[in-house]
Amino acid sequence: MRLRKVLLATTLMAAAPVAASATTITGPYVDVGGGYDLTLTQGMHMRDYTNGGANSRKQNMGHKSGWGGYGSFGWGFGNGLRAEVEGTYIRSNLSGSSHYNGAHNSGKDSSYGGFVNLVYDIDLKQFGIDAPVTPFIGAGAGYLWTDQHANYSNGNGFSGKVRGNRGGFAYQAIVGAAFDTGIPGFQVTAQYRMIGQPGSFRNGSYNYSDSESAGHVGSNHRFNNMFMVGLRYAFDTAPPPPPAQPYTPPPAVTPARTYLVFFDWDKSALTARARQIVAEAAQASTHVQTTRIEVNGYTDNSSARGGAAGAKYNMGLSIRRADSVKAELVRDGVPASAIDIHGYGEEHPLVPTGANTREPQNRRVEIILH
Incomplete structure (x- = not known):
């Protein structure tokens, strides 16, 4: 018992x-x-x-x-x-x-x-x-x-x-x-x-x-x-090593997307083709993860004003061109707070030229989706 x-x-x-x-x-x-x-x-x-x-x-x-x-x-x-x-x-x-x-x-x-x-x-x-x-x-x-x-x-x-x-x-x-x-x-x-x-x-x-x-x-x-x-x-109570975690690659970084809008000489108004390109950029900003939209305006090195006044005039023209593109983006549904504009005047030409040369590709605005 x-x-x-x-x-x-x-x-x-x-x-x-x-x-x-x-x-x-x-x-x-x-x-x-x-x-x-x-x-x-x-x-x-x-x-x-x-x-x-x-x-x-x-x-x-x-x-x-x-x-x-x-x-x-x-x-x-x-x-x-x-x-x-x-x-x-x-x-x-x-x-x-x-x-x-x-x-x-x-x-x-x-x-x-x-x-x-x-x-x-x-x-x-x-x-x-x-x-x-x-x-x-x-x-x-x-x-x-x-x-x-x-x-x-x-x-x-x-x-x-x-x-x-x-x-x-x-x-x-x-x-x-x-x-x-x-x-x-x-x-x-x-x-x-x-x-x-x-x-x-x-x-x-x-x-x-x-x-x-x-x-x-x-x-x-x-x-x-x-x-x-x-x-x-x-006495030897070290915990076992944690199981190896599966490797998760970092998300791929989406490269910035750039759209080019070209202007007539000494103009800041958008052409029909320019409005079409702006619409494409606005549409793309809603389909990709976009944190910031950069709008940069440029001119060629010719000017309706001569001498030093010409460079100053072109700086203002580049800003007006950037403002035109921003306004069109807002009309296409892009929040104004998401858009940064800059004017660079004659700087950073897309095509290098001699002095006082009218170059259509340098008269542009770059829309960059970050």
Whole structure:
């Protein structure tokens, strides 16, 4: 019954939700834990050397609920595999029938020592499961000392005792799971361990009051069933690099579009062809992403005025030509606030010429859509 209760508690604990993502350990970590111990009934062999004899007796040593704990330091290799060195302590209370003279045993015993463990974390993501839990399995080998203080009595005058402390080889199998807590590197574990100690060593001496006999006692194979919870902290908790983002090329820059409107000599009025070109520019500004419309006016280097006055006159003429184009754009539906006008006079000719030359291509307005 006790075993079923412990198994149920361990199962419920393993099902508890934790809001985090599963972790694979890379680098050093520490782990501590403890919990319930159920030691199976153990066979004992008493050999009596009193009066030169070599008599043997067989008895049982029953166990009831106990407890145990461990502390370990380990290293994770980043691929699920971990190696660790562990210290272990187990305490068990004794109770049960010895099957000799109707006696019952009582007292306590304890085991302590260390293991070297090899553990493998199972990444559930490889099975398509994204959960904040990492199951693990493992095995260990080491050395445990067993300290026994057992008493036997049947209430009818028979009593005996076993005392001793001796060590030997031990091994263990490990099954459990680690649950992320949301704190980087910090996990809660739940696990079952089966610890075995072969009976190839003697535990000490015994004495019985009925015959004042004394001798040595050896143990059969010892099995401890451990159900434990623990806390584990991994020191190397650097988060994994973020997944590479798909490359998104920057939007292509639309080149500025330019429309040319030409004028008659010494005129700023639009011709029919000029109005057609302005309409095309106005229509294009509504179909492309336009942030600014630039209207620049120019003249050739001839003038209706001579000398220095001619250059000044042509500057004003270039501005009037730009104003004419702007007014036409506004009539075609372009907001006036989106239009910037400039007059450059004779500067920046489209076709280089000699002085005082009438050149039709230099008498122009440029409509530039930015």
